[in-house]
Amino acid sequence: MKIYTKTGDAGKTSLLGGSRVAKYHLRIEAYGTIDELNSHVGMLRSYELDAAVVKQLIDIQNHLFVIGAQLATEPGEKKVKIPKLQEGDVTFLEQSIDAMEEALPPMKNFVLPGGHLAVAQAHICRCVCRRGERIVLHLNDESDVPTPIPVYLNRLSDYFFVLSRKISRDLKAEETPWIPEKE
Numbered sequence: 279m280k281i282y283t284k285t286g287d288a289g290k291t292s293l294l295g296g297s298r299v300a301k302y303h304l305r306i307e308a309y310g311t312i313d314e315l316n317s318h319v320g321m322l323r324s325y326e327l328d329a330a331v332v333k334q335l336i337d338i339q340n341h342l343f344v345i346g347a348q349l350a351t352e353p354g355e356k357k358v359k360i361p362k363l364q365e366g367d368v369t370f371l372e373q374s375i376d377a378m379e380e381a382l383p384p385m386k387n388f389v390l391p392g393g394h395l396a397v398a399q400a401h402i403c404r405c406v407c408r409r410g411e412r413i414v415l416h417l418n419d420e421s422d423v424p425t426p427i428p429v430y431l432n433r434l435s436d437y438f439f440v441l442s443r444k445i446s447r448d449l450k451a452e453e454t455p456w457i458p459e460k461e
Contacts, residue, residue: 295352308417309349311410316342318403325396363426371433378444387455394451404438
């Protein structure tokens, strides 16, 4: 199988189901952003993290592939069989967030991203996830998006924020609070 097909040279691509759309179509932008997020999660996973976090990140990457496949499928397409995101996948994120927060000190300020490369990468994942969520919500205004997807992305960005704090604690990296200057 060749990696290049030349079918996209004129600026169109196919959705799962066969219809052709512009490569800048909102649906393509949505699943392309989810793909970008998945790559950033892969980068985060390449840092020295505890095994439980690595396992969570692999699960998240699998969920992101499911989301991408669902977004890449024509609305109403019944012939294409793809996995579905489940409500339990949202619960998985909530339980992971709750478990991490139990071991973290309460927040008194917002924190500036950074302190360690892995912490900064978790914040990049959070930001790309939020962008993906905004694009998916925009797409949902124009076309049906399966219900768990926006909820999952909303919870996932929270997960990455809490994970950034956990990584800071685990690596003994300093969290820099955001303290607005007074006028």
